[in-house]
Amino acid sequence: xxxxxxxxxxxxxxxxxxxxxxxxxxxxxxxxxxxxxxxxxxxxxxxxxxxxxxxxxxxxxxxxxxxxxxxxxxxxxxxxxxxxxxxxxxxxxxxxxxxxxxxxxxxxxxxxxxxxxxxxxxxxxxxxxxxxxxxxxxxxxxxxxxxxxxxxxxxxxxxxxxxxxxxxxxxxxxxxxxxxxxxxxxxxxxxxxxxxxxxxxxxx
Amino acid sequence: xxxxxxxxxxxxxxxxxxxxxxxxxxxxxxxxxxxxxxxxxxxxxxxxxxxxxxxxxxxxxxxxxxxxxxxxxxxxxxxxxxxxxxxxxxxxxxxxxxxxxxxxxxxxxxxxxxxxxxxxxxxxxxxxxxxxxxxxxxxxxxxxxxxxxxxxxxxxxxxxxxxxxxxxxxxxxxxxxxxxxxxxxxxxxxxxxxxxxxxxxxxxxxxxxxxxxxxxxxxxxxxxxxxxxxxxxxxxxxxxxxxxx
Amino acid sequence: xxxxxxxxxxxxxxxxxxxxxxxxxxxxxxxxxxxxxxxxxxxxxxxxxxxxxxxxxxxxxxxxxxxxxxxxxxxxxxxxxxxxxxxxxxxxxxxxxxxxxxxxxxxxxxxxxxxxxxxxxxxxxxxxxxxxxxxxxxxxxxxxxxxxxxxxxxxxxxxxxxxxxxxxxxxxxxxxxxxxxxxxxxxxxxxxxxxxxxxxxxxxxxxxxxxxxxxxxxxxxxxxxxxxxxxxxxxxxxxxxx
Numbered sequence: 001x002x003x004x005x006x007x008x009x010x011x012x013x014x015x016x017x018x019x020x021x022x023x024x025x026x027x028x029x030x031x032x033x034x035x036x037x038x039x040x041x042x043x044x045x046x047x048x049x050x051x052x053x054x055x056x057x058x059x060x061x062x063x064x065x066x067x068x069x070x071x072x073x074x075x076x077x078x079x080x081x082x083x084x085x086x087x088x089x090x091x092x093x094x095x096x097x098x099x100x101x102x103x104x105x106x107x108x109x110x111x112x113x114x115x116x117x118x119x120x121x122x123x124x125x126x127x128x129x130x131x132x133x134x135x136x137x138x139x140x141x142x143x144x145x146x147x148x149x150x151x152x153x154x155x156x157x158x159x160x161x162x163x164x165x166x167x168x169x170x171x172x173x174x175x176x177x178x179x180x181x182x183x184x185x186x187x188x189x190x191x192x193x194x195x196x197x198x199x200x201x202x203x204x
Numbered sequence: 205x206x207x208x209x210x211x212x213x214x215x216x217x218x219x220x221x222x223x224x225x226x227x228x229x230x231x232x233x234x235x236x237x238x239x240x241x242x243x244x245x246x247x248x249x250x251x252x253x254x255x256x257x258x259x260x261x262x263x264x265x266x267x268x269x270x271x272x273x274x275x276x277x278x279x280x281x282x283x284x285x286x287x288x289x290x291x292x293x294x295x296x297x298x299x300x301x302x303x304x305x306x307x308x309x310x311x312x313x314x315x316x317x318x319x320x321x322x323x324x325x326x327x328x329x330x331x332x333x334x335x336x337x338x339x340x341x342x343x344x345x346x347x348x349x350x351x352x353x354x355x356x357x358x359x360x361x362x363x364x365x366x367x368x369x370x371x372x373x374x375x376x377x378x379x380x381x382x383x384x385x386x387x388x389x390x391x392x393x394x395x396x397x398x399x400x401x402x403x404x405x406x407x408x409x410x411x412x413x414x415x416x417x418x419x420x421x422x423x424x425x426x427x428x429x430x431x432x433x434x435x436x437x438x439x440x441x442x443x444x445x446x447x448x449x
Numbered sequence: 450x451x452x453x454x455x456x457x458x459x460x461x462x463x464x465x466x467x468x469x470x471x472x473x474x475x476x477x478x479x480x481x482x483x484x485x486x487x488x489x490x491x492x493x494x495x496x497x498x499x500x501x502x503x504x505x506x507x508x509x510x511x512x513x514x515x516x517x518x519x520x521x522x523x524x525x526x527x528x529x530x531x532x533x534x535x536x537x538x539x540x541x542x543x544x545x546x547x548x549x550x551x552x553x554x555x556x557x558x559x560x561x562x563x564x565x566x567x568x569x570x571x572x573x574x575x576x577x578x579x580x581x582x583x584x585x586x587x588x589x590x591x592x593x594x595x596x597x598x599x600x601x602x603x604x605x606x607x608x609x610x611x612x613x614x615x616x617x618x619x620x621x622x623x624x625x626x627x628x629x630x631x632x633x634x635x636x637x638x639x640x641x642x643x644x645x646x647x648x649x650x651x652x653x654x655x656x657x658x659x660x661x662x663x664x665x666x667x668x669x670x671x672x673x674x675x676x677x678x679x680x681x682x683x684x685x686x687x688x689x690x691x
Contacts, residue, residue, distance in 0.1 A: 008460025051691040103466025378642035
């Protein structure tokens with residue numbers, strides 16, 4: 001379970017948020033909303049362990065964690081603004097690399113299935129520079145599905161996705177929650193999930 | 205006295221303000237005494253004539269250039285280890301003074317070399333090491349200027365200062381090696397004239413003067429840095445009202 | 450929507466992914482080499498740069514044999530340093546720009562292992578060609594026989610140190626303006642010992658002193674750099690990502 005206790009953050013000399021406390025239980029998703037510049041990305045980065053908050057602490061599975069803690073790196077899948085794709089490599093090669101980076105081994109059959117589930121099986125051999133923004137995003141979703149992580153931290157995952165893509169995203173998140181995973185999603189678009197599993201937090 | 209009281213920029217600011225003039229005036233008095241000893245009282249060296257007198261400035265500034273680098277590395281280690289703002293500010297305040305000391309040491313060394321061996325720059329071990337030390341200082345200062353975010357700058361310059369500090373003995377050793385291989389028996393700058401007691405006293409007084417000067421300047425500079433970096437905080441407005449130090 | 454979850458579903462069991470250091474090194478090394486091979490033209494340009502710089506010195510001074518033999522080791526070493534510096538800004542820049550560096554910092558593999566893999570790849574693409582070309586270029590400068598062998602071995606041991614130290618500079622200057630020049634300012638003073646001991650091997654041979662001392666010092670430096678540089682560079686990467 002992820003807990004945030006009295007978190008505070010600044011950007012430069014201005015304070016983004018302070019005394020922020022919440023928890024995300026297994027099987028639940030927390031949607032963080034707020035206008036641009038309210039600190040959604042900063043909050044996600046702090047929870048992922050990319051930086052330290054200016055106050056408060058983060059607790060994962062009951063243990064206080066510092067930035068870059070091993071437990072966070074073992075259990076968190078972070079989907080930030082940047083898709084982490086290499087233009088010179090094919091979609092398939094990129095996916096293999098990113099999944100290997102998470103410490104997972106995946107055989108080629110599961111890889112194909114993952115690409116098919118995000119409708120990219122025909123683009124598997126294309127260099128990533130030939131993919132559209134939406135396709136790059138969907139490749140990121142494939143990585144998410146293959147990474148077997150309990151906690152997903154997603155920053156504006158619906159960006160550049162068409163309606164089919166957004167439906168895919170919702171299916172993925174719901175499936176993840178049903179398996180006992182949790183997710184924290186920063187978004188300014190409403191992403192309706194079954195009410196029993198989701199809550200909202202506004203940063204404005 | 206609980207020193208931890210002063211580990212916050214807001215409490216250190218007035219303390220620095222009180223200490224700086226004390227160090228400044230002491231430095232001035234010591235410098236006058238030291239220069240009087242060096243240029244007035246100390247006897248003419250039978251080997252090097254009047255020109256040697258510049259070592260009173262050269263040696264003091266050379267010692268200080270190395271000392272300041274070590275102190276800067278120390279504050280950097282504190283800032284990385286304990287994540288405190290004030291240690292980072294102290295390291296930031298010291299770098300320009302350290303660079304200045306190195307620069308003066310190089311110039312005074314050159315002016316010493318000219319009448320003594322006929323050349324301004326002899327590529328000897330100590331001077332070459334001083335030159336590389338100057339580049340190390342410039343590196344820290346340039347990195348600080350290139351980074352906008354103060355916290356990132358503190359930590360990046362901290363890593364650089366520590367890597368530099370580890371390398372300084374290695375660099376010094378390698379330059380010594382290089383120099384002995386190539387220059388062999390020629391006179392080294394290290395062979396200062398045989399020290400009469402009065403000359404040694406003069407050098408120590410100058411060293412103390414330069415040290416106090418560095419402390420005074422660092423304290424004044426850190427006050428400016430504190431005001432600049434803490435400008436959002438409430439206390440800065442109150443502390444800088446006319447009539448307060 | 451502030452509905453309470455009806456029941457907390459069972460938590461996903463703690464599954465520990467692979468986080469061994471060697472796997473991390475292999476991942477980064479294999480990937481960087483694959484990327485380098487996909488941009489073969491860039492590699493060729495770097496090697497050409499080295500050859501051109503080395504050829505400039507006689508043109509700028511004198512082709513007289515004895516002078517060249519004196520200059521040679523220094524020129525080869527300084528050119529190796531410059532060639533290394535030329536490619537260092539790119540070491541982390543592209544990963545930083547597309548978000549891979551973030552993912553690497555968040556990976557279960559130790560960041561120092563991943564960074565080490567990148568450093569090895571950098572040496573293989575920048576330092577190794579220098580070592581391979583050294584005998585040829587050394588002959589251009591009239592260095593031969595035992596001196597040439599000594600110089601090549603010194604480059605073999607010393608160029609990895611340049612990659613290791615340079616990576617620290619590359620990590621510290623990530624995303625900053627003034628990029629390449631700032632990197633050079635930070636890294637060059639640190640490389641002075643490598644330069645001195647590396648180029649000094651030829652003098653040692655000429656003076657009949659034997660190269661054991663120089664090479665052991667270089668070797669010791671390499672060991673210290675192998676242990677320390679990945680740690681310093683990964684600390685610098687985390688600072689840049691914060």
